Amino acid sequence: MANTLSLYRTVKRLGIPDERIILMLADDMACNARNNYPAQVFNNENHQLNLYGDNVEVDYRGYEVTVENFLRVLTGRHESAVPRSKRLLSDEGSHILLYMTGHGGDEFLKFQDSEELQSHDLADAVKQMKEKHRFKELLIMVDTCQAATLFSQLQSPGVLAIGSSMKGENSYSHHLDSDVGVSVVDRFTFYTLAFFEKLNMYSNASLNSLFNSYNPSLLMSTAYYRMDLYQRPLSEVPVTNFFGSVMKTIHTDSAYTGFSAEPKIKVPYVLEDNEADRMMLEREAEEDKIYSQDKKVGSCSFHAWLRHFQERLEDENADTLVKYGFGTMILLLAASTWLSL
Amino acid sequence: MAEDSGAALNPCPPSAAAADGDSTRRTARPGTKRLLLTLSVLLSFLSGLPFLLKSTEIYRSPLPFRSIDSLSSRLQSDHPTLPCRFQAVLLRPDADRFLADRLGSLISEDLVKRTSNDPVSGGCGKNFSVSVTIDSGAGCVRSSVGAGDACLWRCGVADFSGLGGGDEDVDELLDSALREGSECLGSGGGRVYTVVVIERDVAGEGVQVVVGKHRHAWLVGKVSEPEAVSMIGKIFVEIFMNGGKKAGEIGKAEFMPVGADGSVVLSFSLLNADPSDWVYNWEFQKIEKIMLAPVVEALAPIANITVESQVLYHTPKSSISYWDKKLGSYIFTMRDLPFFVNSNEWHLDTSITAAGQSKVLQFVELQKIFQVFIGQLRLLFGLRSNYLDATEMGISRFLNSERGFTEWELDLLYRHHTCFNLLSCATTLESLSKLVQSLPRMIIMDEIGKQVKFSLEAASLALRNASLGIYDASAVSARKARALAEDAFFHPSIMSISYSSIEHYFAIYMPFFAPVSLHVLLAAIKELKRYKRERAKYLTSADQARAAS
Numbered sequence: 067m068a069n070t071l072s073l074y075r076t077v078k079r080l081g082i083p084d085e086r087i088i089l090m091l092a093d094d095m096a097c098n099a100r101n102n103y104p105a106q107v108f109n110n111e112n113h114q115l116n117l118y119g120d121n122v123e124v125d126y127r128g129y130e131v132t133v134e135n136f137l138r139v140l141t142g143r144h145e146s147a148v149p150r151s152k153r154l155l156s157d158e159g160s161h162i163l164l165y166m167t168g169h170g171g172d173e174f175l176k177f178q179d180s181e182e183l184q185s186h187d188l189a190d191a192v193k194q195m196k197e198k199h200r201f202k203e204l205l206i207m208v209d210t211c212q213a214a215t216l217f218s219q220l221q222s223p224g225v226l227a228i229g230s231s232m233k234g235e236n237s238y239s240h241h242l243d244s245d246v247g248v249s250v251v252d253r254f255t256f257y258t259l260a261f262f263e264k265l266n267m268y269s270n271a272s273l274n275s276l277f278n279s280y281n282p283s284l285l286m287s288t289a290y291y292r293m294d295l296y297q298r299p300l301s302e303v304p305v306t307n308f309f310g311s312v313m314k315t316i317h318t319d320s321a322y323t324g325f326s327a328e329p330k331i332k333v334p335y336v337l338e339d340n341e342a343d344r345m346m347l348e349r350e351a352e353e354d355k356i357y358s359q360d361k362k363v364g365s366c367s368f369h370a371w372l373r374h375f376q377e378r379l380e381d382e383n384a385d386t387l388v389k390y391g392f393g394t395m396i397l398l399l400a401a402s403t404w405l406s407l
Numbered sequence: 408m409a410e411d412s413g414a415a416l417n418p419c420p421p422s423a424a425a426a427d428g429d430s431t432r433r434t435a436r437p438g439t440k441r442l443l444l445t446l447s448v449l450l451s452f453l454s455g456l457p458f459l460l461k462s463t464e465i466y467r468s469p470l471p472f473r474s475i476d477s478l479s480s481r482l483q484s485d486h487p488t489l490p491c492r493f494q495a496v497l498l499r500p501d502a503d504r505f506l507a508d509r510l511g512s513l514i515s516e517d518l519v520k521r522t523s524n525d526p527v528s529g530g531c532g533k534n535f536s537v538s539v540t541i542d543s544g545a546g547c548v549r550s551s552v553g554a555g556d557a558c559l560w561r562c563g564v565a566d567f568s569g570l571g572g573g574d575e576d577v578d579e580l581l582d583s584a585l586r587e588g589s590e591c592l593g594s595g596g597g598r599v600y601t602v603v604v605i606e607r608d609v610a611g612e613g614v615q616v617v618v619g620k621h622r623h624a625w626l627v628g629k630v631s632e633p634e635a636v637s638m639i640g641k642i643f644v645e646i647f648m649n650g651g652k653k654a655g656e657i658g659k660a661e662f663m664p665v666g667a668d669g670s671v672v673l674s675f676s677l678l679n680a681d682p683s684d685w686v687y688n689w690e691f692q693k694i695e696k697i698m699l700a701p702v703v704e705a706l707a708p709i710a711n712i713t714v715e716s717q718v719l720y721h722t723p724k725s726s727i728s729y730w731d732k733k734l735g736s737y738i739f740t741m742r743d744l745p746f747f748v749n750s751n752e753w754h755l756d757t758s759i760t761a762a763g764q765s766k767v768l769q770f771v772e773l774q775k776i777f778q779v780f781i782g783q784l785r786l787l788f789g790l791r792s793n794y795l796d797a798t799e800m801g802i803s804r805f806l807n808s809e810r811g812f813t814e815w816e817l818d819l820l821y822r823h824h825t826c827f828n829l830l831s832c833a834t835t836l837e838s839l840s841k842l843v844q845s846l847p848r849m850i851i852m853d854e855i856g857k858q859v860k861f862s863l864e865a866a867s868l869a870l871r872n873a874s875l876g877i878y879d880a881s882a883v884s885a886r887k888a889r890a891l892a893e894d895a896f897f898h899p900s901i902m903s904i905s906y907s908s909i910e911h912y913f914a915i916y917m918p919f920f921a922p923v924s925l926h927v928l929l930a931a932i933k934e935l936k937r938y939k940r941e942r943a944k945y946l947t948s949a950d951q952a953r954a955a956s
Contacts (some may be wrong), residue, residue, distance in 0.1 A: 134902060143899045197838045198896070322781040322807060391458030395451045402447030406440050 067095045068109040069167040069209060069255040071117035076259060077163070078121075081267040081311035088139060088154060090126040092178055102246055109251045109259075111243040125152050133183045140191040142200065158199035163207070163308040167255065170210030172233060173218065189219035196222040203296070205273075205308045209254045211236045214290040226296040228277060230254035231287035238286045253285045267310050274300040432948035437941030442934045449931040452924060463912070465848050468856030474863050475840045479833040487829050487869075488532025489822045490597035490876045493518070493643045495539045496560045499606040502543040510636065511539040511550035517640035522648075530648045530822070531597070537643075559599065560585065578619040578806055585623055597876030598622060598818055600647045602639045604630070614638075618646055620806045620813040650789070650819040664787040665824070667893040669886040670711040673699070673784075678722040691716045698777045702784070702811035708882040709824040781811045788820060821878040825869060828885035832866050835892040842901070848908060855895050862891035 074089055096107050096118045107118040126135060138144055139154050156162060169176040173185040195201055206227040208216050213229030220227065230237040230252070239249035240256040251259075261279050265271055277300065280289035293300060304310075495514060515537045522533065539550040540560045547562030561584070585601055601623040614628035616638065624642050626635070665671055677689055695714055703712045806813070812820070836859065843851060869884035 137902065138899070141897075143897050143901060145899050194838075194842070198835070322778055322785060322811065388458060388462045391455055391462075395455045398447060398451040398454070402444055402451075405447075406444040 067091055067093070068107050068117060068250050069252055070165065071107055071122065072109045072251065072259050073165055073255065074122070075117060076262045077309055079267075080262070080265065080306060080309050082309075083311070084121075084123045085151065086311075087123070088125045088152070089123065090131045090136065090139075091124050092131050093124060093127040100247075108243065108246070111241060111245065111250060113243075113245075123151075129178075131178060133177050133181045133187070136177070136183065137187060137191050141194050142198070154200070156200050158202060160201050161203045161205075161307050162201045163205050165207045165209075166216075167209040167252065170208070170213060170216060172212050173215045175208070175210055175216055183216075185216050185219045188216065189221060192220055192222050192225060196224065203307070207258075209237060209252050213237060214292070217292060220292070220295060223295050223297070226273075226291070226293055226300075228289060228291035230285065230289055232290045235287045254280070254287075254289060257281075257284065262305075262309065265305070267306065270304040270306065272301050273303045273305055273308075276305055431944055432951070433941060433944045434948055434952070436945055437938055439938070442938045445927070445931045445934045449927050452927055459916075463916075465850055467849075467851040468853045470840060470843060470851065470856055470859055471863065472840050472844070475833075475836045475859070478863060478866055479837045482830055482833045486532070487826050487873050488530065488534045489825065489873045489878060489881065490534040490536075491531035491648065492597050492599045493535060493537045493647070494559050494599055494601050495537070495639050496601060496603045497539070497541045497606065498543075498603065499541065500543055502541045502546040502548040504548045507539045507541050507548045507550040510632070511537055513632075513636045514539065514639055514643075517636055518643055521640055521644040534597075535648075560601065574617050574619075574804060574806060577617070577625060578621065578623075581619065581623050581625060582621045585621070598878065600643065600815065602626065602642050604635060604639070606630075615803050616642070617804045618642070618806065618813075618815075620808040622647075622815050622818070647815050647819075650816060665710040665886070667890065667897075669890040670713065673712060673714045675714070675716040677716075677718045679718070679720050680723045682720045688718070694777060698781075701809060702781065705810040705812050705817055706788075706820075708879040709820055709886060785811065789823075818878050821882040825873055825878070825881045825885040828882075828889040829866060829869055829873075832862060832885070832888040832892040835889070835896050836862065839892070839896045848912075850900065852898070852900055855898050855901070858891045858895035858898075862888050862895065865891060 070089070070091060074087065077087065078084070095101060096105050103113075105118060106116045108115065109117055126139075139152070142154060144153055154162075166175055174182040176182055192204065195204075202224060204225045206217055206220075206225065208214075208227070208229045210216070210230070212231055212233050212235060214232045216229065217225075217227040231254075238253050240251045240253045241249065243250045257280060258276070261271075261276055277289070277291050282288050493514075495510065497510075518535065518537065519533075522530070538559060540562070541548045542560065542562040549559070581601075581603060585599075599622065603623060603625040605625060605627045606629060607627065608629060614626060614630055614634075616624065616626050618624040624646065626638060630638070675691065677687060679685075679687055695716070699714055703714065706712060808814070839859070843849065865884045865888035869881045869888055872881035872884060
């Protein structure tokens with residue numbers, strides 16, 4: 067959790083506003099009964115910085131962090147009641163940074179100790195995102211054991227991925243905080259944060275320098291990155307493209323002066339209602355059914371009976387159908403038992 | 408009871424076997440009770456199997472895959488183009504039939520040359536017709552292309568004698584003369600765009616070219632024939648067809664401002680950082696009714712626009728501004744512009760879940776703000792507001808409209824959005840069909856099937872309207888088609904992770920059915936074998952008895 071929160075703070079410091087960040091935390095540490103420092107999360111044993119202190123907006127916490135919700139965020143298939151802050155509102159010009167950390171293994175990432183995100187699910191979601199133009203460039207950063215296997219199935223163009231370790235390797239934590247009793251930050255994340263400490267929102271350090279800053283001997287694993295799907299050379303891409311706020315500003319060249327204070331023609335302002343359109347969907351269904359039934363013409367009684375039987379089968383729902391079936395079976399069994407006695 | 412069952416279980420009744428002392432013969436017919444019992448159990452299992460399969464069937468609403476494929480291949484092969492008609496009207500003293508025909512063919516050639524590269528989506532493609540009318544007051548001549556068309560210029564209607572006023576008056580005059588024509592959709596379909604050439608001596612200024620706010624432009628002055636043809640062609644193609652942009656810029660429909668469901672939310676917020684200092688208010692409702700309502704109504708076919716406004720207090724800035732004495736106001740640097748919106752403190756989000764996102768920044772008198780805002784809105788929709796390089800095209804002036812968009816600009820937007828929405832709808836439906844076919848055991852709800860069906864209907868209606876040249880109806884249908892297709896694709900039930908694979912199905916049902924059916928089958932087979940064996944014994948002994956007697 068400290069991994070994610072530290073990167074969250076870094077990214078906010080470099081200018082990405084909260085509304086553009088979707089933070090999913092299992093959130094089981096800060097208020098844990100065993101936490102000596104309640105409501106405080108540190109990423110260093112010197113306890114200098116309380117990551118959970120102020121201005122932390124968690125979008126999905128606790129039980130909401132599931133593989134299904136994660137994939138819904140990526141593909142955009144939410145229920146209609148989900149608020150905007152929980153949706154990924156990106157378009158075809160967006161650069162997205164996806165950072166995942168936790169326990170993982172060969173082709174999977176563990177969620178909440180009970181579920182797994184498989185690499186092919188992730189690849190599938192990214193493919194659907196690309197088809198619907200939900201991003202222009204995507205950077206996936208994974209800090210788990212055997213992280214590089216998680217993005218091995220990706221095929222969509224415009225995706226860059228870096229993992230903290232390769233297949234068969236573990237990723238290690240940086241140091242243990244003996245006061246709190248857990249390791250507080252992982253090595254890959256620690257060195258990533260160290261790289262960003264030197265930057266501010268206007269700097270133009272390139273992704274190449276970030277990727278080259280990882281030292282395998284310090285990480286105790288090989289940070290593997292995959293750039294075969296990414297067109298631009300890494301030395302030309304500033305890190306603020308993904309970690310900072312990039313907004314293209316277009317000037318309005320002039321005002322449009324066609325307006326006068328009083329209009330010559332009064333126009334009625336009518337609000338169109340979309341409900342009428344949606345209601346049509348249900349009404350159409352009944353009309354369809356009636357129409358299709360009218361078309362049937364009885365030719366002979368057997369066909370008529372068969373058709374009637376088919377209609378009955380279609381009309382009944384599954385439960386009554388099963389009940390009919392079971393009833394018949396029991397009748398048959400009873401008859402045969404009586405016969406044998 | 409136990410004795411009876413014991414006797415029934417005993418394959419050879421002691422009496423029959425004891426009679427011969429031989430296990431290969433029997434005198435009594437073999438019993439069929441057990442065989443019937445086991446066979447009936449087996450049959451009841453087999454008869455229950457269809458019920459089981461039916462009740463555990465995955466419900467998949469049938470999607471019209473073939474129609475989707477045919478729609479998308481049709482749209483890919485030729486982009487939908489909406490027809491337009493152009494007419495040039497010359498007001499000159501002598502009406503000459505040959506001149507009209509010659510000019511007509513020259514202008515057509517010029518247009519073909521200008522549109523020779525790939526037809527842009529949203530333009531008229533190659534689907535246009537040109538006609539020339541010469542009105543000399545006394546006589547009226549048309550080129551052969553437009554003869555008989557009731558939608559073209561009616562000679563003698565316009566009276567230019569009292570013409571002394573400004574460009575707006577000329578515009579209104581021409582509009583009243585052309586009003587019949589621009590509203591009607593005659594043969595060939597599409598709107599009629601007109602350039603009127605008024606030949607008279609204009610003191611000093613040379614040729615004056617003005618583009619009006621309806622569907623016409625006019626040239627005043629003395630021009631030579633090739634110049635006139637070139638200017639008319641340029642107006643037709645670069646202004647009326649392409650909206651002032653070069654051909655390469657239009658095709659990219661990046662950042663279309665209308666959301667996937669065809670709606671746009673305009674949200675206006677008045678921010679007050681320190682209300683203890685001063686409290687501001689704005690007469691938003693009045694201004695909105697006067698200034699925004701016409702724009703909203705004009706854009707209604709392409710976007711369902713809703714307007715919201717709010718006043719926020721305690722919204723401090725996160726960027727620092729400094730006082731500039733020369734300009735007499737507080738200034739922000741350009742570098743701070745992307746970080747101006749302080750999203751931590753400013754809750755600017757709209758009240759409903761609007762589908763897209765776009766931030767328009769305003770500082771500062773409400774009417775002036777609205778003028779700038781309309782300029783920004785036009786920019787979002789891809790239209791410039793000042794046409795700075797108009798002079799290089801030779802246009803002297805563009806007239807502005809109180810609806811925010813002139814009629815020819817609206818036509819252009821309708822065409823462009825129709826084309827884009829249709830293409831987007833087709834690609835979305837194709838992605839959906841590919842996705843659905845790749846997951847054969849995913850539940851497809853009825854709602855998705857209905858949405859796809861309505862989307863296809865709306866798309867075909869839009870194509871029909873587009874070929875007839877009805878711009879606004881085709882824009883509405885295309886928007887509806889895209890909205891329905893997006894709804895179907897983003898339906899929350901299409902989650903690949905929650906479909907049950909065939910292995911899952913087997914894993915649920917096999918633990919019960921496999922052992923039970925195995926036993927039943929074995930029992931039936933055993934009984935059948937035993938029955939056959941006993942029957943064979945009985946038949947041989949019956950034969951022997953017959954042979955002996």
